[in-house]
Amino acid sequence: MEIRYYEEKPDIETYYELRTSVGWDNFCIExxxxxxDKRDFxxxxxxxxxxxGMGSVVDDGMYFTIVDVTVRPEYQGMNIGANIVNRLxxxxxxxxxxxxRLSIQLIAAKGKEGFYIKQGFGALPDENxxxxxxxxxxx
Ligand SMILES: CC(C)(COP(=O)(O)OP(=O)(O)OC[C@H]1O[C@@H](n2cnc3c(N)ncnc32)[C@H](O)[C@@H]1OP(=O)(O)O)[C@@H](O)C(=O)NCCC(=O)NCCS
Numbered sequence: 001m002e003i004r005y006y007e008e009k010p011d012i013e014t015y016y017e018l019r020t021s022v023g024w025d026n027f028c029i030e031x032x033x034x035x036x037d038k039r040d041f042x043x044x045x046x047x048x049x050x051x052x053g054m055g056s057v058v059d060d061g062m063y064f065t066i067v068d069v070t071v072r073p074e075y076q077g078m079n080i081g082a083n084i085v086n087r088l089x090x091x092x093x094x095x096x097x098x099x100x101r102l103s104i105q106l107i108a109a110k111g112k113e114g115f116y117i118k119q120g121f122g123a124l125p126d127e128n129x130x131x132x133x134x135x136x137x138x139x
């Protein structure tokens with residue numbers, strides 16, 4: 001088996017299917033399509049033609065949020081997730097102007113913070129920042 005990595009946006013079916021494969025609920029079609037249209041950075045991991053993992057970034061050029069990092073359960077533990085995250089970070093860095101300060105952040109799923117710490121992320125709170133906060137709204 002050879003896993004290849006592409007700077008490719010998943011189509012909506014693949015996007016939904018990869019999220020479903022890890023037990024995540026899907027956003028409604030209007031949200032999902034808009035999100036895919038707006039994002040700049042994607043990595044899609046494939047085994048042949050089959051999409052087996054993905055990740056993407058929501059950003060404004062200063063703040064970068066890594067989202068939707070998923071690896072199909074039967075492909076987990078093969079370094080695919082690490083490759084996806086590290087390639088996303090590389091793409092962000094490559095696109096940055098000289099002298100930039102890049103804040104790359106994410107909300108780890110429960111129990112997954114160790115995975116991101118291995119890729120060089122620091123957990124909050126730290127000496128400068130408090131904990132991350134969020135408000136969820138359902139309409
Ligand atoms: C989290 C996820 C993306 C990791 O992908 P993966 O391909 O299975 O992980 P990798 O094989 O690339 O692991 C890389 C390293 O992180 C470690 N690791 C993986 N999951 C970990 C965890 N939950 N806690 C601590 N370390 C972890 C691995 O042991 C490996 O360590 P090594 O470099 O010392 O060998 C994958 O398990 C997944 O899709 N889970 C379900 C969806 C999810 O929770 N995504 C994260 C959203 S925030």
